[in-house]
Amino acid sequence: MEQRSSLQRFNQVLLGFLLFFGLLYLGSSFLVPIAIGGLFAMLLVPVCQRLERWKLSRSVAALICVFAVVIILIGLISVLITQIFALANDLPELGKMLTAKLDQARTFATDKFDLSREKQNEYVRNQLEGATQMAGSYIRSFLLSTSSFLLNFVVVITYTLLFLIYRRRLRNFILKLVRDREGSYAQNIVNKITGVASSYISGVFLVVVILAAVNTAGLMIIGIEHALFFGLLAGLLNIIPYIGSIAGSLIPVIFALLTKEALWYPIGVAIFFLVVQQIESYILTPNITGSKIKLSAMATLMVLLLGGMIWGVAGMILFVPYLGILKVVFDNIEKLQPYGYILGNEEEKENPKPIIAKPASEG
Structure with missing residues (x-):
């Protein structure tokens, strides 16, 4: 019976x-729009809250905040589009450089591996056909998504x-759901969760801004063209853990490899991004978001x-911060703390007590 x-x-x-x-x-x-709107909120x-302390009404304060975000996003999108057009103007020159690099690679393959030019051309042609088909599908999906953007x-x-x-109404809704069972403890739980979640999301965006600025400055110092575009792109892609940081660093390395004759340029870019990633992993994120x-x-x-x-890509961006928020919920409710523990990377010796616990008399 128990097994059943x-x-x-x-x-x-x-x-x-x-x-x-x-x-x-x-x-x-x-x-997805609700999840993105929740993160922005x-x-x-x-x-x-600061604007409301200055005697502004909640609606006016919310309008000012949202308007500021719209202006910032429009400015960011405008900069990215401008940089993309500037990069597109260099595509013919990049094509010539790519052809030269391919000729060097073919000569190397012929000398070292005794591969005929015909076999190499056939292999390159097959790879280009596959890449063209893939690029066409991505372009079609991009155009379709742009229409609804x-x-x-x-x-x-x-x-x-x-x-x-x-x-406030959303918070009171949650309190009304649990008030009969949890009493005043639910109020403390909700306040703790909302405060930590807000600071965590703010920290994530702050790390992105810092990385975008550092990446842009570093690429400019190294001497990479379109440093602003690659720096912003790497900073934004860092929102996606692991995959984003790898892609954001790999793109400028490939660009440097194609556009620069000296090999130290791509090597320097790779070393620079490796150092930045270590700083982000061990200094920025632990001190800005990791403490929460x-x-x-x-x-x-x-x-x-x-x-x-x-x-898809939206899920790769959104699921991680919402998992972090879910961990806050687990960490602050005694019965759910084991789930918070399995999601975290705290030392095993650490056994934080819940900030909210029912009195023993309440059973």
Whole structure:
């Protein structure tokens, strides 16, 4: 009887997971803008609260915050588009450099591996056909997504504004759900979670801004053209853990390899990004966000891949910070602390006590 009950609980948990992730997958077009708006709202909560302390109404403060974000995003997008057009103007020259590099590689292959030019040309042609087809599919999907970008942008901004205006109502809704069972302890839990989540999201964006500035300055010093574009791109891609940092550093290394005759340029770019990544991993992130939330590499990688499967690139960006917020919830509720422990990377000797615990008399 006990084994049957355990099997039933396992089946219920498994069914719950399937339903939850199935709803996330099927409702992605509805849920992704809400998730992005929620992150922006958590980022802007401290600024909105400061404006409210200056005797501004909540609606006015929220409007000012959202308007500032829109201006910043428009400026960032404008800079990126300008840099992309500048890079596009250099494509003919890059094509000539690429041809020269390929000729050098073919000569090396002929001398060292005794491969005829015909076999090399056939191999390159096959690879180019596959790359062209892949690029065509990406371009088509990009054009389709661009057509709905403005609509999604308006929706996200609207959600951000509404979350800021109605954040007290949303908090009271959660309190009403648990008030009969938890009493006044729920208030402390919600305050702790919202405060830590807001500071965590703010820290993530601060790290991105710092990395974008450092990357741009470093590439300019090394002498890489379009340093602003590559620096901003690497900083923004750093939002995606592991994969983003690798892609953000690999692109300028390849660009330096194609555009510079001296080999020390790509090597210098690679060393520079390696140093920056070590500084980000051991200094910036631990001091800015790691003091609040510590996610293990195992949990981060698993949720990164899961987010990519369910929501694509948006999931890879969104699932990690929301997992961090979920860990805050687990860490501050006694019964859920084991789940917070398995998600974190705290030392095993550390056994933090929950800040909220029911009195023993309440059972």
